Amino acid sequence: MKLLATIAAASVAVVGAAPALESRQVGPTGDDGRPTNYTVYSFDQLIDHFPNSSRYVPHTNATFSQKYVFDNTYYKPCGPIFLYIGGETSVQSRFSNLENGIIQTLMNATNGLGIILENRYYGESYPYNTSTTEQLRFLTTEQTIADNAYFAQHVKLENVTDGDNLTAPSRPWILYGGSLAGAQTAFSLVEYQDLLWGGIASSAPVHVVKAFPEWYYPIQKFGPSDCITRINNIIDKMDSLVQQNNTRAIQQLKEIFGLGTLSDIRDFAQTIAFPIGGPLNYPTYTWQELNWYPAYDNRGFFEFCNNVTNQNAPENVTAVDTMLSNYTNGQAWTGLGGYAEYVKNVVVPICPSEDLIDTTQCFSTQNKTYWAETTNSVLRSYMYTTCTEQGAYQTAPFDPNQPSLISRVLQVDYTQQWCTWGFRDGVPPNGPNTTFYEQYGGYNISAPRLAFIDGAADVWNELCYHGRNATAGHDGLRYGDNQLLITGAGHHWDSYGILNISAEPDFIRAAHEWEIRKVSGWLQEWDQSHSSEKVKDEL
Numbered sequence: 001m002k003l004l005a006t007i008a009a010a011s012v013a014v015v016g017a018a019p020a021l022e023s024r025q026v027g028p029t030g031d032d033g034r035p036t037n038y039t040v041y042s043f044d045q046l047i048d049h050f051p052n053s054s055r056y057v058p059h060t061n062a063t064f065s066q067k068y069v070f071d072n073t074y075y076k077p078c079g080p081i082f083l084y085i086g087g088e089t090s091v092q093s094r095f096s097n098l099e100n101g102i103i104q105t106l107m108n109a110t111n112g113l114g115i116i117l118e119n120r121y122y123g124e125s126y127p128y129n130t131s132t133t134e135q136l137r138f139l140t141t142e143q144t145i146a147d148n149a150y151f152a153q154h155v156k157l158e159n160v161t162d163g164d165n166l167t168a169p170s171r172p173w174i175l176y177g178g179s180l181a182g183a184q185t186a187f188s189l190v191e192y193q194d195l196l197w198g199g200i201a202s203s204a205p206v207h208v209v210k211a212f213p214e215w216y217y218p219i220q221k222f223g224p225s226d227c228i229t230r231i232n233n234i235i236d237k238m239d240s241l242v243q244q245n246n247t248r249a250i251q252q253l254k255e256i257f258g259l260g261t262l263s264d265i266r267d268f269a270q271t272i273a274f275p276i277g278g279p280l281n282y283p284t285y286t287w288q289e290l291n292w293y294p295a296y297d298n299r300g301f302f303e304f305c306n307n308v309t310n311q312n313a314p315e316n317v318t319a320v321d322t323m324l325s326n327y328t329n330g331q332a333w334t335g336l337g338g339y340a341e342y343v344k345n346v347v348v349p350i351c352p353s354e355d356l357i358d359t360t361q362c363f364s365t366q367n368k369t370y371w372a373e374t375t376n377s378v379l380r381s382y383m384y385t386t387c388t389e390q391g392a393y394q395t396a397p398f399d400p401n402q403p404s405l406i407s408r409v410l411q412v413d414y415t416q417q418w419c420t421w422g423f424r425d426g427v428p429p430n431g432p433n434t435t436f437y438e439q440y441g442g443y444n445i446s447a448p449r450l451a452f453i454d455g456a457a458d459v460w461n462e463l464c465y466h467g468r469n470a471t472a473g474h475d476g477l478r479y480g481d482n483q484l485l486i487t488g489a490g491h492h493w494d495s496y497g498i499l500n501i502s503a504e505p506d507f508i509r510a511a512h513e514w515e516i517r518k519v520s521g522w523l524q525e526w527d528q529s530h531s532s533e534k535v536k537d538e539l
């Protein structure tokens, strides 16, 4: 997710006495001996898994080519199969999970084989050449998770020992997904528990809402308080000008940010929210792009805050703080100069020309034709899911008296207009139908051998297993050893690794050790239940 984006982030164990058939299917390897590239394979996947469901009339028996890659460098015959659920991006952008991330960690610990399956309607796994609303109708959660089950039952890995004998349920398939893919992992385990042996759902938004102001809550709570307070105050002042319809002052404010020509006030509000995270999509690095490991980290958010709070700002920057004081009873807009400076230096230059600021090529979103374009794209597929099933439109807080990091002009209607322009009557006019997600259990979701791991500072956390609403009055405290909340962590931080668990920060390391124990326990259970079956058979 930029959502659950994607915008949306490596030693060698013994491969074992691998018979000659087993060839290394992977591409070049890095210094550490781990692969850095993988051959992409195609799987014939059904477009429509539900020939009897009225939801998919008219039906089709056609298939599409679903992409996957695998890594058998740690594999020993009869080891577990780890299926990494691709989510809203290409299979290539998930390679690191096999190379040095969570799947590598689990493969190494258990002599497992890792596979990444690309999500339908992403990367090169589009069933159709374009994405008309009609063509997108098979992009639903139930079809997507049915892909996982069907793949696990039918895949054959050529030239791999055991490769034609890996399918579920005769082998232990364990799913892992982060973010949207985490929710799909959890839903897959609920729906196909006779087929899939276990799953780890990381930062999985299993709970569904239409408006999601809580996205900003961890930033409000954990961000540097001087920076946060300044932004809250600037937003209050901006919103009071909007309330007063002080068009002259608002024009001045836009010009201070170098966005004088951006006509829609909501587009302006979104654009200055980019450093924090604008609704649906944003072009710069925010809280969500922070990471525990420097090489994977982007400090954009903190650089932004350092601008807002800069004590050594040049006079021409601090002078901006009082430029609008006349409109606010003489009160300065403390930090406005630094805020605007950051936006002018980092956000505005993304636009190739000042003349284009008020177009959809840059910061306007008010162009119906743009949203209706049917070219296959990540944004269009992700939008469709948002508009039909997933919701979570980022908005200002429900209570207008509560401090806000984004202007209160950003409400549900802002995102909904894109849905309507993009897909017309192919999507519900008032936001997603939440029953499609809710049927899997929401916060109460559970299945055998399904574990939840979340980050306490993750912007999506309120939709996850550890959301505060999941535990009325108990701030997300959950009991039971099927779950772990990583203190201080962001969005599926456990999916990242560095090929050396002992060198990881304590809480990440402990999370990885917990995941290894969890999976090892599930595999012991597998061995026990399957050997007892054999005994039964023999008796």
Ligand SMILES: *[C@@H]1O[C@H](CO)[C@@H](O)[C@H](O)[C@H]1NC(C)=O
Pocket: 010, 011, 012, 013, 104, 105, 108, 109, 499, 500, 501
């Ligand atoms: C692989 O597992 C072994 C044994 O548990 C461990 O010592 C080693 O550090 C792990 N290596 C990597 C790269 O994960």
Ligand SMILES: *[C@@H]1O[C@H](CO)[C@@H](O)[C@H](O)[C@H]1NC(C)=O
Pocket: 027, 037, 038, 039
């Ligand atoms: C990975 O392999 C593919 C197919 O062999 C190739 O096209 C691509 O350029 C490679 N990528 C890298 C980063 O080496």
Ligand SMILES: *[C@@H]1O[C@H](CO)[C@@H](O)[C@H](O)[C@H]1NC(C)=O
Pocket: 059, 060, 061
């Ligand atoms: C799909 O195949 C089945 C079995 O051959 C057939 O009964 C059904 O009519 C086909 N559906 C479509 C939409 O072609």
Ligand SMILES: *[C@@H]1O[C@H](CO)[C@@H](O)[C@H](O)[C@H]1NC(C)=O
Pocket: 077, 078, 165, 170, 171
């Ligand atoms: C298939 O795998 C199972 C489980 O590892 C094993 O018991 C069985 O012998 C294998 N079958 C063949 C034909 O290799």
Ligand SMILES: *[C@@H]1O[C@H](CO)[C@@H](O)[C@H](O)[C@H]1NC(C)=O
Pocket: 158, 159
């Ligand atoms: C499997 O091995 C055969 C013989 O070496 C080769 O021709 C074929 O391309 C291989 N298939 C894959 C998918 O690598």
Ligand SMILES: *[C@@H]1O[C@H](CO)[C@@H](O)[C@H](O)[C@H]1NC(C)=O
Pocket: 245, 247
């Ligand atoms: C706000 O002011 C502008 C120009 O002064 C005017 O055209 C517009 O109707 C006003 N809007 C509202 C909601 O009062």
Ligand SMILES: *[C@@H]1O[C@H](CO)[C@@H](O)[C@H](O)[C@H]1NC(C)=O
Pocket: 300, 303, 304, 306, 307, 310, 342, 345, 346
């Ligand atoms: C302001 O942001 C820029 C761009 O990210 C960064 O290079 C600079 O260090 C920041 N300024 C301060 C005072 O931290």
Ligand SMILES: *[C@@H]1O[C@H](CO)[C@@H](O)[C@H](O)[C@H]1NC(C)=O
Pocket: 314, 316, 317, 320, 341
């Ligand atoms: C402040 O002055 C610097 C150096 O002349 C210039 O680059 C910058 O754009 C000015 N900033 C503002 C807000 O005027």
Ligand SMILES: *[C@@H]1O[C@H](CO)[C@@H](O)[C@H](O)[C@H]1NC(C)=O
Pocket: 322, 323, 324, 326
């Ligand atoms: C604020 O208002 C005063 C009195 O009307 C005026 O003299 C001054 O120039 C104004 N300042 C700004 C920055 O607009």
Ligand SMILES: *[C@@H]1O[C@H](CO)[C@@H](O)[C@H](O)[C@H]1NC(C)=O
Pocket: 358, 359, 360, 361, 367, 368, 369, 370, 373
């Ligand atoms: C609106 O979007 C269409 C399609 O992307 C584009 O061709 C057109 O130039 C855009 N118009 C404006 C005013 O941005």
Ligand SMILES: *[C@@H]1O[C@H](CO)[C@@H](O)[C@H](O)[C@H]1NC(C)=O
Pocket: 433, 434, 435, 436
């Ligand atoms: C949502 O979808 C469910 C299941 O298809 C359906 O029963 C229900 O009527 C829909 N709700 C709305 C408000 O459309």
Ligand SMILES: *[C@@H]1O[C@H](CO)[C@@H](O)[C@H](O)[C@H]1NC(C)=O
Pocket: 207, 209, 214, 398, 462, 463, 467, 469
């Ligand atoms: C949490 O509960 C409050 C109060 O019922 C509700 O307004 C809000 O939308 C809920 N948030 C989430 C993420 O469920």
